[in-house]
Amino acid sequence: VVGGGVIGSSIAYHMAKNKMKVLLLEKGRLAGQASGAAAGMLAAQAETDGKGPLYQLAKESRAMFPRIAEELKELSGIDIGWVSGGIYKLALTAEEAEALRQSAAFQLERGDRAEWLERQELLSRLPALSETVCGGLFLPEDGQVSAPHLSLAFAKAAAALGAEVREFVEIDEILCEHSRVIGVAAGGQPIYSGTVVVACGAWSSRVLSSAGIELAAYPVKGECFSVVTHKALLETTVFTDSCYAVPKAGGRLLIGATMEHGTFDRAVTAGGIAALLARAQALIPGIARAEWEQAWSGLRPQTPDGLPYLGSHPQLDGLLVATGHFRNGILLSPITGRLIAELAAGGEAAELDPFRPGRPLTLRKEGGTIASYH
Numbered sequence: 574v575v576g577g578g579v580i581g582s583s584i585a586y587h588m589a590k591n592k593m594k595v596l597l598l599e600k601g602r603l604a605g606q607a608s609g610a611a612a613g614m615l616a617a618q619a620e621t622d623g624k625g626p627l628y629q630l631a632k633e634s635r636a637m638f639p640r641i642a643e644e645l646k647e648l649s650g651i652d653i654g655w656v657s658g659g660i661y662k663l664a665l666t667a668e669e670a671e672a673l674r675q676s677a678a679f680q681l682e683r684g685d686r687a688e689w690l691e692r693q694e695l696l697s698r699l700p701a702l703s704e705t706v707c708g709g710l711f712l713p714e715d716g717q718v719s720a721p722h723l724s725l726a727f728a729k730a731a732a733a734l735g736a737e738v739r740e741f742v743e744i745d746e747i748l749c750e751h752s753r754v755i756g757v758a759a760g761g762q763p764i765y766s767g768t769v770v771v772a773c774g775a776w777s778s779r780v781l782s783s784a785g786i787e788l789a790a791y792p793v794k795g796e797c798f799s800v801v802t803h804k805a806l807l808e809t810t811v812f813t814d815s816c817y818a819v820p821k822a823g824g825r826l827l828i829g830a831t832m833e834h835g836t837f838d839r840a841v842t843a844g845g846i847a848a849l850l851a852r853a854q855a856l857i858p859g860i861a862r863a864e865w866e867q868a869w870s871g872l873r874p875q876t877p878d879g880l881p882y883l884g885s886h887p888q889l890d891g892l893l894v895a896t897g898h899f900r901n902g903i904l905l906s907p908i909t910g911r912l913i914a915e916l917a918a919g920g921e922a923a924e925l926d927p928f929r930p931g932r933p934l935t936l937r938k939e940g941g942t943i944a945s946y947h
């Protein structure tokens with residue numbers, strides 16, 4: 574398994590759990606890229622519009638967390654900070670309020686829980702919010718985890734089950750013979766394996782190109798920051814189209830995130846953080862008096878149609894791809910790990926059909942400009 578982010582680590586964990594012999598290779602530190610930067614929201618309902626194939630997969634993955642939290646704690650000793658307190662998806666304009674009301678009706682019809690709250694009711698539940706909010710949707714089944722802890726816990730639990738985990742090993746080539754994968758090479762040294770899983774996040778296309786495979790995918794940089802207060806400003810995550818605020822233990826409040834398409838530059842910019850802070854402060858005025866903690870960034874792996882690539886690659890036998898989870902890789906990590914491990918063991922996973930790596934791509938409409946701050 575190439576890539577020690579949350580996706581590669583979950584796959585390694587599930588393969589080890591299925592008693593497969595696994596080697597997990599990471600070019601830097603485990604969880605050192607997007608998976609360590611993520612806010613950790615499990616926003617199956619808040620992030621998706623409830624219509625595409627990703628919605629079902631996201632809900633299935635969200636449902637796996639209570640069990641995963643227990644298993645990982647037992648095997649790795651790491652508490653992944655799973656909280657199922659729900660997410661409030663807020664409307665800042667009358668149009669957004671109408672769209673959220675429709676979305677609530679649609680989700681209720683499908684048997685999902687969603688509660689529309691008028692402004693006063695919302696403000697009585699979340700007094701830290703600005704009076705300018707127009708209302709919001711409470712999605713009680715969404716939740717959150719600590720993303721870096723989850724990612725590390727998957728890797729450590731995989732190791733506890735017998736997987737070999739190696740950091741600071743950069744794979745520069747996928748080795749093949751007669752349209753079959755035979756392993757990978759690092760620093761000119763071959764490492765042989767009948768199955769290779771590429772889970773390199775925003776770098777997956779680069780790694781695959783060494784085997785002559787083109788995968789349309791690109792990075793979307795996200796910048797975040799956190800503040801701290803003695804008394805928590807919020808107890809439940811709030812989510813808008815322009816920013817979100819995720820309460821963590823000890824009065825930390827994590828604010829995310831900017832979006833900048835197509836760059837591998839992880840610099841945290843003054844402009845990005847200033848724009849994000851302005852949006853967050855307009856939503857939660859108390860942020861102005863909170864103590865500054867830190868700012869950071871990460872590169873989300875995105876695909877042209879907005880769906881991840883999950884499954885066997887049609888060009889090379891033995892090659893599996895698991896990338897392109899964009900803003901939802903933390904949420905989707907348990908189900909991705911389970912299904913890719915099943916495929917690696919020679920099984921089938923029909924639910925992955927819409928996500929197969931060789932599918933024809935329909936371009937997804939992207940709102941905003943190249944560097945839009947939300």
Ligand SMILES: Cc1cc2nc3c(=O)[nH]c(=O)nc-3n(C[C@H](O)[C@H](O)[C@H](O)COP(=O)(O)OP(=O)(O)OC[C@H]3O[C@@H](n4cnc5c(N)ncnc54)[C@H](O)[C@@H]3O)c2cc1C
Nearest residue numbers: 576578580600608612613614744774795871901902903904
């Ligand atoms: C600011 C921000 C906020 C986010 N918030 C959320 C959220 O709230 N909820 C959610 O579900 N998702 C969220 N995401 C998205 C989530 O972080 C990603 O979808 C997820 O982390 C992708 O995981 P990954 O393992 O594919 O990628 P990564 O974590 O980037 O891991 C890929 C790994 O592959 C390694 N690698 C690359 N090339 C090689 C090579 N040649 N050899 C060896 N190793 C290699 C890299 O070093 C890296 O560690 C957020 C992302 C960002 C940036």
